[in-house]
Amino acid sequence: MLSRILVPMDDSDQAGHALAYALDNFPDTDITVLHVVGVPSMMMGDAVSLTLEDDLDEAAARRAEPVFERAREIASERGREIDTVVGVGHPARNVLDRAEEYDTIVVGSHGADRGRASRRFLVGNVAETISKRSPVPVTIVR
Numbered sequence: 217m218l219s220r221i222l223v224p225m226d227d228s229d230q231a232g233h234a235l236a237y238a239l240d241n242f243p244d245t246d247i248t249v250l251h252v253v254g255v256p257s258m259m260m261g262d263a264v265s266l267t268l269e270d271d272l273d274e275a276a277a278r279r280a281e282p283v284f285e286r287a288r289e290i291a292s293e294r295g296r297e298i299d300t301v302v303g304v305g306h307p308a309r310n311v312l313d314r315a316e317e318y319d320t321i322v323v324g325s326h327g328a329d330r331g332r333a334s335r336r337f338l339v340g341n342v343a344e345t346i347s348k349r350s351p352v353p354v355t356i357v358r
Contacts, residue, residue: 218242218245218319219245220246220248220318221238221242221245221248221318221319221322222250222315222317222318222321222322223235223238223247223248223249223287223321223322223323224249224250224251224307224311224321224342225249225250225251225283225286225287226251226252226283227283227286228326229324230326230340230357230358231323231324232286232287232290232324233324233357234322234324234357235287235298235322236290238322239291243296245319246299248298248299248301248318249283249284249301250300250301250303250310250314251280251283251301251302252303252304252305252310252311253279254304254305276302277302284300287300307342308342311323311342311346311350312349312350315346315350315351315352316351319353321350321354322354322355323343323347323354323357324343324356325340325343325357325358326343
């Protein structure tokens with residue numbers, strides 16, 4: 217029996233589907249939504265701008281709030297509540313660093329960057345990395 221599920225979430229449709237799947241299929245399980253901000257990029261824009269903030273935790277929470285609002289709406293439609301947590305840095309690393317605290321991970325197949333040519337394969341880069349390296353079971357939702 218599962219007691220804790222981690223659902224990494226960005227603003228993609230697939231992430232919303234992953235949360236809905238977890239809520240619908242595990243009605244008695246505590247679900248935590250993780251959103252990672254300050255994702256490194258080639259130009260380091262988001263990561264650098266976050267480090268220039270006076271209060272890193274407050275800035276990260278502020279940037280995560282739109283994703284958490286959407287997650288709470290999805291949960292509310294199902295009469296459920298969720299926990300939320302903010303990570304900073306690389307999404308896959310954040311998920312894997314927390315994985316052992318949960319019984320399973322439910323992740324969307326592609327994130328918000330799925331339109332990039334390098335991300336158009338069967339499974340997105342983050343989901344693939346999580347599924348290959350996770351110490352707990354992973355469900356990938358399309």
